[in-house]
Amino acid sequence: MASNATQQPLLRLRGLSTCFSTHRGIVQAVKDVDLDVMPGECLGIVGESGSGKSVTFASVMGLIKPPGKITGGEVWFGGQDLVGLPPAAMRMLRGKQIAMTMQDALTALNPSMTVQAQLCEVILAHDEQVSDLPANQRKRRARDRAIEMMGLVGIPTAEKRLRDYPHQFSGGMRQRIMIAIALACKPRLLIADEPTTALDVTIQAQVLELIASLRREMGMSVVLITHDLGVVAEQCDRVAVMYAGQVIETGRTAEVIESPKHPYTQGLLRSIPNLDNPSAPIHPIAGTVPNLINFPSQCHFYSRCDRRQDACLQDIALTYVPDTHCARCLFAAA
Numbered sequence: 105m106a107s108n109a110t111q112q113p114l115l116r117l118r119g120l121s122t123c124f125s126t127h128r129g130i131v132q133a134v135k136d137v138d139l140d141v142m143p144g145e146c147l148g149i150v151g152e153s154g155s156g157k158s159v160t161f162a163s164v165m166g167l168i169k170p171p172g173k174i175t176g177g178e179v180w181f182g183g184q185d186l187v188g189l190p191p192a193a194m195r196m197l198r199g200k201q202i203a204m205t206m207q208d209a210l211t212a213l214n215p216s217m218t219v220q221a222q223l224c225e226v227i228l229a230h231d232e233q234v235s236d237l238p239a240n241q242r243k244r245r246a247r248d249r250a251i252e253m254m255g256l257v258g259i260p261t262a263e264k265r266l267r268d269y270p271h272q273f274s275g276g277m278r279q280r281i282m283i284a285i286a287l288a289c290k291p292r293l294l295i296a297d298e299p300t301t302a303l304d305v306t307i308q309a310q311v312l313e314l315i316a317s318l319r320r321e322m323g324m325s326v327v328l329i330t331h332d333l334g335v336v337a338e339q340c341d342r343v344a345v346m347y348a349g350q351v352i353e354t355g356r357t358a359e360v361i362e363s364p365k366h367p368y369t370q371g372l373l374r375s376i377p378n379l380d381n382p383s384a385p386i387h388p389i390a391g392t393v394p395n396l397i398n399f400p401s402q403c404h405f406y407s408r409c410d411r412r413q414d415a416c417l418q419d420i421a422l423t424y425v426p427d428t429h430c431a432r433c434l435f436a437a438a
């Protein structure tokens with residue numbers, strides 16, 4: 105579903121900035137990020153390692169802990185700004201309204217609790233159809249629901265595997281369990297951080313199909329964080345490209361992939377191997393991502409850009425080309 109003027113975004117980030125203080129200085133991990141996620145849409149977030157994808161959404165979830173800190177901006181969800189929301193209110197929202205699956209399923213799951221205990225804990229805390237039942241029925245209903253959720257994410261013989269611990273499952277199964285936990289409360293927004301990176305291609309396709317079908321059935325919005333532009337092309341209505349802590353391009357997926365406006369996005373697309381023509385040369389982007397400690401006010405891509413000019417040595421705003429597609433480049437409209 106594309107963004108349009110009459111619809112209110114479900115999630116709206118404005119000027120979101122997050123820093124980490126380290127012994128070497130302040131790392132500006134996320135700087136001035138604006139993003140909208142519309143009801144029912146799938147927004148892809150791409151960008152190379154360290155570009156700030158996970159930190160942006162950990163900030164949304166209220167999961168940034170010292171030495172990290174949100175230093176500015178707003179995170180609007182359902183009419184309230186989540187920045188500065190008391191931890192108890194944030195906990196209520198997490199799981200119930202917004203759920204996030206973490207990049208690393210093994211560390212995100214509790215190694216000392218069975219899958220049943222972890223799923224039931226979430227269901228009992230957030231699913232009113234279960235928590236409102238009389239005490240003697242609650243536990244059994246939670247267990248039934250846990251089996252239902254495991255079946256939904258394609259875990260065979262769910263009933264038998266409920267008492268297993270996370271390490272007894274394969275990487276693909278653990279990702280699915282995390283998705284089951286995230287979906288157990290039917291969130292309005294699912295943030296999936298690299299849900300398929302560690303998986304082989306067949307399982308990858310199954311997990312993506314699962315997320316897509318649940319989006320269709322439950323009408324939830326999805327933020328899909330990935331390195332893989334192929335996944336974005338298949339799954340996402342819109343895409344935001346991040347580079348060195350900033351969103352440098354956003355638009356409808358086809359707009360961005362077919363007509364990229366930012367030199368970084370152009371380079372990213374040129375650097376993908378062409379499977380139809382494997383002998384075609386690959387063009388990696390020359391140079392490396394800048395160090396984000398005490399980073400100056402300038403275009404973040406300056407040092408690697410072959411179009412750079414002195415005018416780029418200042419903070420660069422997003423230019424709209426024309427209204428649904430924008431890029432953080434002085435020459436975006438050229």
Ligand SMILES: Nc1ncnc2c1ncn2[C@@H]1O[C@H](COP(=O)(O)OP(=O)(O)OP(=O)(O)O)[C@@H](O)[C@H]1O
Pocket residue numbers: 124126131133151152153154155156157158159160172207396
């Ligand atoms: N706890 C921390 N302390 C210091 N710096 C941090 C911390 N967590 C993240 N960072 C820095 O924040 C920046 C953004 O990291 P982030 O994890 O968001 O990247 P990412 O885009 O998710 O990368 P990947 O694709 O590898 O998952 C990086 O420079 C990283 O080193």
Ligand SMILES: [Mg+2]
Pocket residue numbers: 157158159207297
């Ligand atoms: Mg990450």
